[in-house]
Amino acid sequence: MLRALEIHDMLIIDRLDLAFQPGLNVLTGETGAGKSILLDSLGFVLGWRGRAELVRKGATQGEVTAVFELAADHPAHAVLAEAGLPAGDELILRRVNTPDGRKTAWVNDRRCSGDVLRALSDVLVELHGQHDDRGLLDPKGHRDILDTYAGIDAERAACRSAWDTAQAARKALQAAQTGLDAVRAEEDFLRHAVRELDTLDPQPGEEQELDARRRLMQQAERIQDDIARACQALGTEGAEGAMGDALRWLDGVADRAEGQLDGALAALDRAMTELGEALSEAERCLDGLQFDPGALELAEERLFAIRGLARKHQVAPDELAALADTLRARLAALDAGDADLARLRSDLSRAEAAYDSAAAALTAARHGAAKRLDAAVSAELAPLKMDRALFETQVTEGPAGPSGRDTVAFTVATNPGAPAGPLNKIASGGELSRFLLALKVCLAQTRDTALTMIFDEIDRGVGGATADAVGRRLSALASGGQVLVVTHSPQVAALGDHHWRVEKRVVDDVTTSTVTPLDPEDRETELARMLAGDTITPEARAAARALVTPKP
Structure with missing residues (x-):
């Protein structure tokens, strides 16, 4: 709740230090004394959009500080955590305004934006008055208000979950349909490409192998004669025969050489072995060069086919086999696409049915809650001298969304037979105030007591017993929480737990506003x-x- 409000150099306020308490806090004073300036200053530190010129004439800057007391489970802690701001059991908001309109804000001595202030404002303060467009007069929030009154958090959660599931199913179907349409657009190409790749059936490494064989066959005719002559020179008519003769001759006289030929004989023996291996390798090479003349043409034809297909698909020759697998997979997806689409359509149909059921449950709950709320507000209007007025919560069909298909609006008719319309369009100032109070009293059982409620002249236009009824309802709302009310009604002021008087004084031709606790x-x-x-x-x-x- 709001514990302190310090205002320096704002409009006609020189310096004010106010300490508020739990319960019903009443501010009274003559018209123009500065009561609205207090609310403007509080709105300023909370980031509300209001007057452009707030700095007191002659001052270098205006400054407002508000101190709130926070319970451990206060929702403001979540806002502070999301903004990366320090938190504790005390929240200090400070905002400065210069004459040229520049504004600077701090939360617990950390700089922050106006958006953060407004987010904190939503969980700290609730303003009600004839010109309030943030609370009960804002039709955008009527559905949430009705849902809170109805206590249907579980139904809302179920509807949101069903909506999310249906949205995911819808996106999955759209993605599958888009992908299938793209594949179908190139179906002819895919089938032709796969047929072509399957017919050629290129293997990894085959292109290098074919290239090597082709080059070898191209060189074969030029090297065959030299290899044949080399084989002849190495054979029995050449080196092998001559070395054999030398080996026989030396071996025949070795026993008479007293061992001096042993080394030569061993060397010749080794040479004969090496010579035989050389001859064998040369002959094997020569045999390998014997090929069908058409083989070269076939190798070149396949090599050029592989290279041409690789260029066509802009991949390396060794990647053709993998490309074939990829294209086959795309074709398989195409062939299975209709079955997949049927399954996804079935998933979407089930998800939409679940959403329809959850949304219908929400609609039924809202219609029931609307009747209860209308009856409760009508009962509250009678003591406020508006027993002939009609309050109606209209639940109509709207666009589907996470919170169902309902649009909710609070409407009123001030006289029997008159058409109903929006709260802020049909009711006069005094009537509007009483409608708002009656509605707020009915919603009190679901209200967040962590919020400080502010009522700005909500009793305008009423007096006597009606004003007393207004005051008693404000007092009841303040029980267990905090309510600030700006009032001209003595019946309302008399019911306050704490009372301040707002006065305007003129000293040396300078007008200032003061607030005095009574x-x-x-x-x-x-x-x-x-x-x-x-x-x-x-x-x-x-x-x-x-x-x-x-x-x-």
């Missing part, structure tokens, strides 16, 4: 002024004393 005696005087005007009579004091005396 003790019981001063409070009696203020209530008497509100009853009698400038001249406070004994009768007015007696009436004021009667207002604050607890009723038996």
